[in-house]
Amino acid sequence: DIQMTQSPSSLSASVGDRVTINCRASQSISNYVNWYQQKPGKAPKVLIFAASSLRSGVPSRFSGSASGTDFTFIISSLQPEDFATYYCQQTYSTPTWTFGQGTKVEIK
């Protein structure tokens, strides 16, 4: 099975900071990584799909990139409403879709 190792598990940052979250796949998965945001008590929602495509309506401060088996999610300028947990997901190995462990972003 493909494993997704996400880091860090949590971080604390100030409004306006650049935030970077990483996911490493255990094998090559092309660009088949999605990023989800989950706020407390709410269902997740997709922000980035296919490693770097921004879902319609999602602010442009969110972005994603890929390099080999390493995938990066960036919030360019952290806003108070970005307090949430973020998950990567691989959709390469059909039909077992693995999520990363999650990164909790706290506002300083």
Next chain:
Amino acid sequence: EVQLVESGGGLVQPGGSLRLSCAASGFKFDDYAMHWVRQAPGKGLEWVSSINWNSGSIGYADAVKGRFTISRDNAKNSLYLQMNSLRSEDSAFYYCVKDIRLSSSPGTHFDYWGQGTLVTVSS
């Protein structure tokens, strides 16, 4: 507006059974694959099962294979999860999730989620 409303959760004893339902609206249900994803309280997301548009392709996570059965009724715009031989580690919120494609295939993603139904397995 896309809506996914789960029901059927509750408290069940270890070894017991439960059937979850998901009522879908706001989109053409039989044009999309669907999934169940679970989340234990305070823990991460775990994909459980998927079913393509015509029930011709079904998949399960190893943790539930042989115990859970996913199904759908396109005439009723409904998705189901029959859960048997429940264990304490199955306790979680169960989310009904819509895929962007007819069949969940490499490169897909999940675009709508329900609010979840809580399953608690305890004696």
